[in-house]
Amino acid sequence: MADADAELFAGIRTAAERFDPPPADLADRAIAAIAVADISREYAMLTLIENAEAPVRSRGDGETTTLQFSDGAASILLHVSRTERGRRRVDGWVDPAAVEVQLTQGERTRTAAPDDQGRFAFDDVAPGLTHVRLVAGGEQKDLLTPHFEV
Known part of the structure; x- marks a missing residue:
């Protein structure tokens, strides 16, 4: 210069x-x-409602847990129940604009496409640390939950 x-x-x-x-x-x-x-992109507010009132029985003597995550723009509700084999079933509901839901445990990621009402499910999930990513469509940002135990 x-x-x-x-x-x-x-x-x-x-x-x-x-x-x-x-x-x-x-x-x-x-x-x-x-x-x-x-x-707000990487972490969502976690609301844990564990065993509200009495444990709900599903497929045997399993307990259920309900988790709700939200970042203010998108939200996801997860219902985790224990199966007879000691595994987990994760039923969920998301905003209808969601394109895909990804459930990750360690190196393994599973995907599900929500239906028109925003419902999806994952069967035979191993117990352990898990996080879920809600892949949004359009200009909406993805929602990534913190790790939680299933």
């Missing part, structure tokens, strides 16, 4: 700092906005 250019840029920088300085908290606000956007 030539000396004349450096002087010109220095003058512009000085004028901008004097007549139009950035707000003092601009960097903090930008970092907070980016963090909130990332959190």
